[in-house]
Amino acid sequence: MKTYSVKEAYVTLQGEGAQTGRTAVFLRFAGCNLWSGLERDRDSAVCKFCDTDFVGTDGENGGKFKGAEALADHVVSVWREKTGETGAKGYVVCTGGEPLLQLDEAAIDALHNRGFEVGVETNGTLPAPSSLDWVCVSPKANSEIVQLKGSELKLVYPQSEEEAQPERYAALQFEHFFLQPKDDNRQAENIAAAADYCMKHPKWRLSLQTHKLIGLP
Numbered sequence: 701m702k703t704y705s706v707k708e709a710y711v712t713l714q715g716e717g718a719q720t721g722r723t724a725v726f727l728r729f730a731g732c733n734l735w736s737g738l739e740r741d742r743d744s745a746v747c748k749f750c751d752t753d754f755v756g757t758d759g760e761n762g763g764k765f766k767g768a769e770a771l772a773d774h775v776v777s778v779w780r781e782k783t784g785e786t787g788a789k790g791y792v793v794c795t796g797g798e799p800l801l802q803l804d805e806a807a808i809d810a811l812h813n814r815g816f817e818v819g820v821e822t823n824g825t826l827p828a829p830s831s832l833d834w835v836c837v838s839p840k841a842n843s844e845i846v847q848l849k850g851s852e853l854k855l856v857y858p859q860s861e862e863e864a865q866p867e868r869y870a871a872l873q874f875e876h877f878f879l880q881p882k883d884d885n886r887q888a889e890n891i892a893a894a895a896d897y898c899m900k901h902p903k904w905r906l907s908l909q910t911h912k913l914i915g916l917p
């Protein structure tokens with residue numbers, strides 16, 4: 701039986717993209733294919749600006765789960781503990797790390813069977829199962845994206861490399877296109893540049909990381 705490694709799981713409000721403000725369980729899988737997660741490797745990683753600790757299984761409600769049923773039961777218990785809801789439809793956002801290294805049809809089915817809608821936040825380098833209800837792809841410079849369609853494309857901006865310019869992605873098959881200002885030591889300039897780009901290219905909307913503005917995880 702497959703074991704899923706989860707860094708943490710908690711209820712919060714989706715802070716980014718078209719589902720901003722929606723209550724969800726964030727199910728953060730451990731590990732990523734574009735960075736080891738260790739600070740000493742950051743400068744040599746493909747993805748260098750990550751704002752997340754996804755190493756290990758030691759976070760809030762983290763752990764190793766044997767099989768899809770155990771994983772889905774855990775999501776239900778995290779949802780119930782915060783919302784008090786037992787039967788109602790829940791929403792779970794699978795993220796990481798890179799969730800598609802672990803999230804499979806069996807886990808999605810088990811979550812669906814418990815009444816959950818299932819979303820994913822992915823870097824797009826691995827194919828997303830078609831049974832997902834919401835697919836957010838966030839491409840990274842210097843990586844090859846294979847997931848070329850979905851619900852929203854959310855590009856961290858700016859990424860210095862020419863290949864990660866918004867124009868490269870604007871013709872892909874997504875319902876929504878977002879620029880998300882890179883959270884680093886130039887955040888104010890990044891926000892201004894992303895806002896300016898959106899005003900000049902109205903296909904794109906601005907995604908602020910609203911959870912950070914109000915102190916949510």
Ligand SMILES: C[S@@+](CC[C@H](N)C(=O)[O-])C[C@H]1O[C@@H](n2cnc3c(N)ncnc32)[C@H](O)[C@@H]1O
Nearest residue numbers: 749750751752796797798821822823838882883
């Ligand atoms: C931590 S990632 C995990 C999911 C997946 N590995 C990915 O990159 O899409 C979740 C989201 O945060 C975004 N993100 C990561 N670091 C960021 C930063 N410093 N500023 C803004 N967004 C960031 C990612 O691009 C992605 O959309």
Ligand SMILES: Nc1nc2[nH]cc(C(=O)O)c2c(=O)[nH]1
Nearest residue numbers: 713714715716795821911917
């Ligand atoms: N509140 C909240 N919203 C988010 N949307 C995407 C996130 C992620 O790290 O995948 C994230 C996150 O970490 N927290």
Ligand code: SF4
Nearest residue numbers: 732735747750797823
């Ligand atoms: S791909 Fe996602 S999880 Fe991996 S290092 Fe980049 S932002 Fe972080």
Ligand SMILES: [Mg+2]
Nearest residue numbers: 751752795917
């Ligand atoms: Mg985050």
